Amino acid sequence: MLDIKLIREQPDHVKAKMARAGTSADVIDRILGYDEERRRLETEAGGLRNERNVGSKGMATCKGEAEREALKTAMRALGDRISEIDGRLGGINEEQSSLMLTLPNLPDARVPEGRTEAENVLVRQVGEPRTFDFVPKPHWEIGANLGILDLERGVKISGSRFYVLKGAGAALQRALITFFLDLHVHEHGHTEIYPPFVVKRECLVGTSQLPKFEDNQYHDVEDDLWLVPTAEVPVTNLHRDEILDAHKLPIRYVAYTPCFRREKMSAGRDVRGIKRGHQFDKVEMVRICAPETSDAELHSLTGHAEEACRRLGIPFRTMLVCAGEKGEFNTLQYDIELWAPKSKGDEGGEWLEVSSCSNFGDFQARRMGLRFRREKGAKPEFCHTLNGSGLALPRVMIAVLENYQNEDGSVTVPPVLRQYMSGLERITARE
RNA sequence: GGAGAGAUGGCUGAGUGGUCGAUAGCGGCGGUUUGCUAAACCGUUGUAGGCUUUAUACCCUACCCCGGGUUCGAAUCCCGGUCUCUCCGCCA
Known part of the structure; x- marks a missing residue:
């Protein structure tokens, strides 16, 4: 606001x-x-x-x-x-x-002009797309062949855009979650939060999903409770209607939650594989800070998300998102994209958005009454809030499966994940 | 789910129709006293709007969980809701 x-x-x-x-x-x-x-x-x-x-x-x-x-x-x-x-x-x-x-937020002066994705500005790229000496497969084929991804049964039990992970697929996802949490907690100084996965309406208003995106939310009418579309919602709202002491800032939280989205608008888009579903897992970083530090926080937040990509050993690039493409409630937004060599099937590879790091300024803080006091007796001021994925799981899964695939159909486990998968080095087809 | 009790400033806790933004204590802040610390004493201590004004000064208004109602007047009375606590039931 x-x-x-x-x-x-x-x-x-x-x-x-x-x-x-x-x-x-x-x-x-x-x-x-x-x-x-x-x-x-x-x-x-x-x-x-x-x-x-x-x-x-x-x-x-x-x-x-x-x-x-x-x-x-x-x-x-x-x-x-x-x-x-x-x-x-x-x-x-x-x-x-x-x-x-x-009303939308006012964009930062550094936001590039532009209406479409094509006008986002490349900030940096790390790593080069792998060249294959065999014909690589898209993740839905890799996953099906290995018996770790079951799209059909997901649809059978829950409808379109739901899928089931199985065996090493489920374990891989769990490993990624734990890896991300450990990285952001132990090396990047975040406090881990386990929030409720349903929230009151006022929380969605606080972070701005409501009233504008009501039709994208899963809503329990009987108790007026809403399934979280992202951990940003419960975690940022943790301190709603509070006046924090300045010395407690910046607050850096990280949380794993599933995310639920109707995605009504996008029927027909990204239908193959697990790129876009109604339920997906995500590790999310949230920051609450004083106004003068939010820009530095945004850049450290983005750096922390990039570090997760770097350690996975998968090429990524960071984009400064243009005025027409960025979330309308933030002031400045960086997207981080992982390379996925066959994500578009026969059309080839693409850069997959796995993180979106945004500074909201005092926009959300005003909506949720989130303030801080510089010193005793000083007037309360609104905090600044930020959030960024670190990272969104299904797309990281896609990138891992497609980048680490071998000619025999197996998938090498990225070294950084092995300690979280009982030392497993390679995912192979099993009974 | 059933029965009962309750919700008041940073905290504890008075207040049952007017002089109450609200007694008192604690905590915080400022000061006096003081080898240091402690103690004692004095003072002070909410948020928001009107409202960027020389001024964080003064004045006015609202806020005692939330929303309605009664009344000239509501923290106080009535109705509805939410939440908390205790007991019982149920259950990972």
Whole structure:
């Protein structure tokens, strides 16, 4: 959420920045209209309340009965006017705040211009795609041949875009999760969190999935609980409505959770394999910090995600995401992509997005009342929040299977994962 | 799931219709005293909006879990909800 004062004082600046991501400026004018009306009514109601408070105090020390009745009548009239104004105020507040909740964030000046993925800017690439001396297979074939990935039975029990991992496939996923957690906890200084996998509505509002992306969420209507689409939601909301001591910042959390997404919009896209499903596992890093350190935090966060890729020994590249492609609620976003040589089947390989590292500035913090205090007696200020995957599992699985495949159909286990797989060096077909 | 109790400032805990943003204690902060520490004493100590103003000053308003209601007036009375605790039942 943006600061209403900023909108009020620099509307043209706000409009110009929002235009970069293709957002219309009309909504700003509507908000300003509501804001002006709101403040006018609040001032009016405040004055009337003051009048009533003074009058009511006089009531206790009133002398004559006639005077008392007259005062009572006058106060009752005042009360009626106040409730009338409050009624209008309630409506206006609701209109204004629901508009405020739909506004995007203002992009950082470093966000490149552009509408599509093609306009993202390459920041760095590490490693070169492997050249094969045999014809490599896509992961769905590798997985099926090894008996570690069962797409058909996933569909049978849960519907399209669900899959089953089996044997060494399930173990590989578990190894990746543990590897990522250990890396970010023991070497990158994060505290591990195990959060609930369902949250209240207000949490989704806090991190901005609601109201905008309601149709992408799995929602239990009976208890109004929502399956988390990412660990970002429960973990960032851990400190909602809190005022943190400055010396506790930055807070660095890492959490493994499954993620649930309807992905209604993308029917027909990325249908082959396990690239895009309704349920996937992810290890997510979340940071809460003071405003002046969030840029450094974003870069360390991105570096930590890159390190996970580096240790897997798979080529990756880091992209600075352009205005039209980045998440509309962050200020700056880096995507990290792992090379997958046959992910598009006969069309060949592609860079798979396995992490998205974003700085949200105070946007989420405002929505969830997440503040900190620099020192005793100082005014509370909004924190900055960030998050980034470290990493998203199915796509890492794709990259591992496709990059580490051998001519005989087996898959070499990346050295860094072997300690998490009872020393297994190679996944081969089994009964 | 059943029965009962409760929710008040950073914490503990008073307050049952007006003089209550709220007694008191603890903690915190400032000060006095003081070889040091401790103790004692004095003072101070919430959030947000109106509101960027020379000023974190003054003033006004709201907030005692949340939402409604009664009333001239609600922390206090009534209704609904949420959460917590105790006991019982059930269960990884």
